[in-house]
Amino acid sequence: MQEGRPLTPTEVNRDLLRPILETPKWFWPAIAVCGVILLIAAVTVGYMINRGLGITNLNRPVVWGFFITNFVFWIGISHAGVMLSAILRLAKAEWRRPATRAAEVLTIFSLMTAMTMPIIHTGRPWRILYWAFPYDFARGIWPNVRTPLIWDPSAILTYLTSSTLFVVIALVPDFAVLRDRTTGISHQIYSLLSLGWQGNPRQWKLQVIAGVLLSALILPVFVSVHSIVSWDFGMAVAVKSWHSTIFAPYFVVGAVHSGVSAVAFVLILLRWAYGWQAYIRHEHIDALGRLLVVVATGWFYFFVMEVIFGIYGREADEIAVRALQFTIWPISAWTFIFVVTTYFIPVALWLSRSARRNLWIMSIACISVNIGMWLERFLIIVPGLANRQVFTFTWNMYSPSIPEIIIVTATFALVTMLMLLFSRVFPLIPLYDIKEGEILKTEIQIGRRVVPATYRED
């Protein structure tokens, strides 16, 4: 008894290409809404660049605030893509099929969004050219490779390039499908993109190998990216609560946690928006939920380690930071919300099968995880800075200003808009992957029970 009815290739083409071949009527309004938000944000950024960072509420000692928090958050989301497509590909999990591309595309766009954050956060954004790129030949001064702020661009650009290529390579066969379904100018564009794909055994074999090989190659990059982001904090000796050896794996697991939840939510949205009930089925969301229980628990382990060894040292200044995080109002309230929304609420829900198969509950759980993870980054960055160590004259708290809130909100609109535009021109679910799944599907009869099975090439 396979879940979901068998699908003919014609159906697959018709359903999955629908958003491309005919535009849904809610599409342009949605784009317009995002556009307006982005416009407001753009104006705010312009004003900020013109007047200076004074219009934020950053102060001394809290010189890193909402922007950096948001940067870490989006980098975190970007870890969904590889986590799903690569690991599940390597694990040959059948249920990956509809999820992979959406995840990878989310990776790309959230990475792009994340990169804007540190740029507008700098005091002189127009000067960042010689930050990330070795260009300043005139004075012979190149970027300082000793700083995490240079490791960041190198890792993020590597990750962005590789995941983009990952998606593009996997898109070629789907371009061929579009080439055969379109006419006129778009036909020419798609046939150009499809590179004259025929679909002979050799091409398919390499396509399949490419999936596995690239996954294996991107995995180490994906781990390195968030580790390096965590080292932006871990390398700082002056901020006691940041200088912790566990930060790298702690951040990576957290990123996977928030990222996979985000993907699950995006899948639910797609299913609802494009009517892909036959493709994104309950079993997929269910499997994601089960995976998330493991990821969340791993994350919780690292979180506990980080806190325990924070107080392990029994150093007054570090204890002070922990006290601020856990006992002093209002930060303590935020910490409570963060722990509950990141771990206890979602995991409690994910433990029950019926909850995992209820899309509403799943959406709530996934959103709650991401609220929590956003707070986590904020609660790592700001209290560490606010509660300056020994010099009591420089203690101070921080709360965001209106411009900061506007800009942070706009990043969500940006990602949404990019995803929508992508879905308008490229299929968000890999057609050939679904078709392959249909070909390999089979069943094993055991007594009266028919168990779903699949053919495996290995």
Next chain:
Amino acid sequence: MAKRPLLGLFNNANSAADAGDALKGAGISENDYDFLTDAPYPEGAFGEREEKHRLYLFPFIGAILGLTSGIMITSMTQIAYPMVTGGKPILSLPPMAVICYEGTMLGAILFTCLGIIFESRLPKPKLGLYDNRITEGFIGVLVNTDESQHGQVEDLMNRSGAIEVKGET
């Protein structure tokens, strides 16, 4: 005599595979016919020959190139303007290691992608004989033989259940 292509369309994989066997029986070399599908059928599903490739070389070459460029850019930028920061050595290896690592991976991945394109013989400037129905689940058997054999090939395919056989128009 010039070889010209002939495309047979089948609506199920078995008959396509039959056609393949028939062609092999008729003594047409395996390099002269090909199965066009809309999805990766498991290898050998049509009893076709196993495709050889050297894709695994590419990542290694790329990795080596990436590593060298990483080492060069990190060491040279530090030597070019030796400024002491935080009492760290001018050539601080651990930070260099991070960037060299990224360089290595980037090189490996770039070359892999090139390798995939190259090994799957893409891009093809001209698509050649093709049929849109292939991306709708039909299976095309593309034969490339002397025109003299076309008649024979055509009825071989028809006998193994081709719903249409067409040549270049």
Next chain:
Amino acid sequence: MAEHSTSHFPADTWVFPQSNQVVNEVMERTTKKSKVFVALLLISLTLLALGIIGFVIRLTGQGLSDYSSWGYYMAAFSFVFMITSSAPLVAVAFRFTKSHWRRPLSRVSELFAIVGVFNILLFIPMVIVLPSIANPDFVPGAHGELAARRAIWLGSSGVPVGAPGLWNILSLAGLAITSLGILWLSLMPDLAQSKHAVSGFRRALYGALSGRWYGTKRQWIQQKTGLCLLGGFYFMLVVFVHFVIVSDYAMSLIAGWKDSILPPLYTIIAFQNTLGLLLIILFVLRKWGGYREYIGMSLFWSASKIMLGLSLLWTYHLFAFFMTFWYGRLEVESSILRYLMFESYSVIFWTNVLFSFFFPFALMVWNPIRKTAWGPALAGLSALVGGFLFSIRIFVGSFNAGDIYALALSKVPPPVFPDIWDVFMVLGLIGVPLLVYLISIKLLPVMSIWEIKEGSMYQKMDKLFRGEYLVVAKPE
């Protein structure tokens, strides 16, 4: 083209034993006397004897009051403990993921539960040896002295009751009990159906253990849920105990060492070593134990990928630790780096990295080698050596790091080399689990009969068009 699929896979990649043969075959192999086995038994006994000699002499010599002379004992114990404690997890983990290739492996790993019981005995000396957390000769206002050394035991007023010794023993006992529970649950069906195939005390034993197992649907469901729950609980317990042991017996014995990544690092190398050991055992069983048609090549193939992953993961955690300390350059950090990595224990450290990362990686990165049986086993061996060196570096280092109640490591202590009695004790500590394990695989079936049968129910080779492929079913 049936030979197609076999063309690029060796014939014994997947093996599906005959369900009706399994019981007899396994029992026949379990009861049969083999020279290899006797030889191993003798070796383990000699090792045990040496160990006892070494232990007695150390006990009468330095005694238990001076903890620093027990460094090598602790190192060897930690090595044995980290492997045997995480061994049952392998079975648990792959039952969770419903991987079919795990089936021959699960019992081999679960049997380590019996070894786990003896860990408690071996651990008792360490509990006595460990210096108290509170500084015995503490004078208020003394320069750079702490009232109590840093430890995870933070009571509201001083140190909680019984910490750490009592709690460590309790957690080890918890581990042993839980893993025995897992073993028993998974043994029940096998013993019930194989008690008629054996005679003598084995039959009595099987009868007693299998209890009232008839294999009703209800019993199967209960057994599966039980395994699931115990497994989950055991997993959390293992991670916690690793954290306790490594922070009590390593981190808090080096003044000023605050390193939150050490527990994960320890747990990961433990998993890597366990998998390595299991692969070696499976290799032996396959080659000399007569289980060739039970242990397919696909097992080694899949396991070696995980081996590769774990090796990379360990190196990554190690680098994260090193990077933070190197960049931070606090006084204490740089001295700890110099002590454990680059000066005192530099040779051991580099060898450790060589064996824990480079060799396994260099082997496992090649797909052709992953598809062999010897490759993964070799990688496993190298991982074991690496893990042993890791234990020596961390625990011997911590047991000889000078004043443990100081604020920070003021100077880098010299390395400590083992004397002959240390060597004896180490050998003995390796002999004990070996002996216990050998006995237990003679007593109990080393293959999980019911899982093997289940496996051949859900997998088969089948034709699709012209090719023949593996068909895998994943029941909910």
Next chain:
Amino acid sequence: MVSSRVDHKWGMVVDLDRCTGCQACVVACQAENNLPINDKAAFLQKRAFEWIRIERYWEGEYPNVKARFIPIMCQHCSNAPCEPVCPVYATYQSDEGLNVQIYNRCIGARYCINNCPYQVRFFNFWHPTWPASFENYLNPDVTARSRGITEKCTFCVQRLRRGELKVERTEGGRLNDQNMAERNFMPACSQACPTNALTFGDQMDKSAKIGPYFDDVNAHDIHHEHDRTTRSYLLLEELGTKPNVIYLKKIDQYPLGEN
């Protein structure tokens, strides 16, 4: 950097026994280095500029209390945590032992501010402004920093440079305690200090007053602190930042509780 020059390694000794917390150094620093006026708004925004600040601590319980003062300026660490984290080399260790900030390189990523344990780096959130009447009081030797960059104490490097040009180039001597004192080549804070609590000098100059203290600190590191013959100590010494500013402990004739 100027070549063919006498080698220097600047340093300062702060005698807490002499400091009265009068804040003269703070004012002098503000005037010398073109710091924007710390008006009410600046303090309310928590964005005041104090290249040198006097930290005041209360010891004991009211009414039986004593005020303690510590002047804190950039410690010009030899292993400065702020330096390696700058992506554009905008701050580095000069060969005179100064921790220098290159204003026109700085992009304002503010990592250095986070990573300074002494909190002596300041970010220009706004473009600095002065009342019209102040325009002519600005020091022509010191650039006014634009918005969006980080700034900090320079040990009044402009005065040191002038001193080098005068004494070492034109008169061919060596810049030392004496001619610094006579011709005001020392930092403004130590010049302004009425009790001479801030002594500035050259560690490479054997005759310098600060010499013995630095020798003492160099001879006995943090683990042998109690072997030190002088009252010297370093701020947050356990961080291993190797500051070039030495503090001298206060000698309390009448400790609390005894009277």
